[in-house]
Amino acid sequence: MTDVLARLRALQQGDLPTHGGSTLAYVYDSGLAEADELGRQALALYGATNGLDPTVFPSLRTLENDLVAWAARLLQGGEAVGTVTSGGTESILLAVQTARDAAPGIAQPSMVLPSTAHAAFHKAAHYFGVRAVVVEVDEATYKADPDAMAAACDDTTVLVVASAPSYAHGVVDPIPELAAVASARGIRFHVDACIGGWVLPYLRAGGVEVAPFDFVVPGVTSISVDLHKYAYTPKGASILLHRTAGLRRPQYFAHADWPGYTMLNSTMQSTKSGAPLAAAWAVVQHIGDEGYQRLARTSYDATLRLADAAEAIDGLSVLARPETTLVALRSDERADVFTIADEMVARGWFVQPQLSFRGQPASLHLSMSAATAPRLDELIAALQAAVAQAQAAGPVQVAPELAEAAKAIDPALLDDAAFDGLLEIAGLGSGETLPDRMAPVNALLDVAPPRLREALLIAFLDRLMRPS
Known part of the structure; x- marks a missing residue:
């Protein structure tokens, strides 16, 4: 056993660090060692359980309902119901599948989304045959344009989509206006709050002005929110919420016309480990409302400070003022963001390059976690040095x-x-x-x-x- 674990630890040496705040994409670190250890213990405790049948493992049903109730309270969904999934992509897939199956009379369904919507919606389009009608966003704000979104809706539209915030730019779409567009046409409206859904409510509770984005907005029918992002739980746990039980019903799949057990699923998966669910429940219970309010404010304040510092670096600019905990940076012509990203890796920091898109420049994506906040001066210094080095080298030239x-x-x-x-x-x-x-x-x-x-x-x- 010792040899096997030693081999695993040796293999991990080539991975990016998951703790310490230096990986600014893919992982989210609270900086709370006790919460991390609790999550690991819960993972081990529930590693052999199976969420396929909630009557066999009733504890999983209790844990899931507790987490859904917590999320519904945060997102102001009085009668909301929900499902714990494996991650944001599965939550989005289910939102699209549910909208499609709720409109069986539409032979060739479509969904209307801003060009900044997460790529998971295009994956859903590919899987489920729901045509993606992509609408350009406002060039100045990178936010969805309600008038253009309204013009794109037609008799085939089963879903309208918005982000809170968008991954690429970290801005929140105008949810009330978009919800009104969908509601006036009797179309479901999904808010992708996979990143912001566990941050914005706690910022709001702490006195930060947050534009309406959740179930308090009439017309919002479903919301996705990830636990393994800013609830800081182990991978992979997300929640898909529906405003009412009736709206959720088409999400379920059942099949009895075969000789085995009647298959009954609430998610894309049948067999699914109860470990991520138990770990998420344990971490959420441990950190609690006060802890999350503190963590959200710590990450948000650090994000704003990073954005200000980046603007002060000669050659860098912020694409859009952060509204949660994401920052997108661009470089002037003296350097390219790809070389800056390499220079950051050389200095021990992982930032994510984003390729250019429809006139939008290539950029750097940084997701700020609470664990990064105490190291913000180090991060800013590394960014300054990386930009200077990239400018000295000049942009990469493609023949x-x-x-x-x-x-x-x-x-x-x-x-x-x-x-x-x-x-x-x-x-x-x-x-x-x-x-x-x-x-x-x-x-x-x-x-x-x-x-x-x-x-x-x-x-x-x-x-x-x-x-x-």
Whole structure:
């Protein structure tokens, strides 16, 4: 047993740190060692349980109902019901599937979403045959445009979508106006609050002015909120809330027409470990309202301070004033954000590059956790040094002929050999390992059309995930 654990710890040495506040995407760290340990113990305690049948493990039913009630209280949903899922993507998938199945008379359903909506909605469109009607956001604020969203709705629309906040820019869409658009047409309206749903209510309770975004807004029919983000619980736990039980009913799947047990599911999964649910319940109970209010304010204040400091760095600017705990930064022409990201990694900080999109510049995404706040001066100093180094090196240059060729390639016509060649050109080699610096790779991906980006990265992932 000791040897196996030693091997696991050795393998982990190549991973980004999940604690300490230096990884500003993918993980969320409260900085509370006791809460982390409690979560680990709860994971172990419930690791063998199965949430497939809540009558077999009634404790799981109690834990889930407790968490849903907590979230409904936070999000001002008096009669709201909900389901604990494996993460924000599953919550979003279920919201779309439920809207589709609630309108069986619409043969070719669609949903209207701002261009900043999370990619999980496009995954739902792909899985469930709900056409995504994408509407451009306001160029100045990066927020959804209610008039344009209204114009995009038609007789096939089963869902209207908004973000609180959007992942890429950290801004909250105008929820009341968008809810009114949906409500006037009898269309369901989903608020993706996977990131903000556990932060905005506690900021509001602490006196921060928060625009209405939850069930207090008439017309909001469902909300997704992740526990493994700013509730700081172990992965993976999210909640999908519906305003009423009647709205949730189409989410359920049952099948009795086979010789085995009658399958009855509330989520995409059938068998699902009770461990993340138990861990989430334990951590939420331990931290409590006062703890979450303190953690939310700590992260929010640090986010605002980071944004101010970034604006003061020559060559950097903030794309949009943060409304929760996310910051998006861009660079002027003296450097590119991909080189800045590499320089940050070299200094012990992971920030997430975001490629350019429909006239929006490439940017850096930073998710601020409470554990990062005490190290904010270190983070700012690293950002200053990284920008200076990136400016000294200059932007990564992609050969013009390569950029033009990338725009002309139809990925649907490429075979495996062609992808092997393109991966080599992109700097991803055979796909077996990652390059030391990602800036040249990201710069090439940035000039490629989205479909080619997708195809290249799928080819890379396919090669990366093969047994050696």
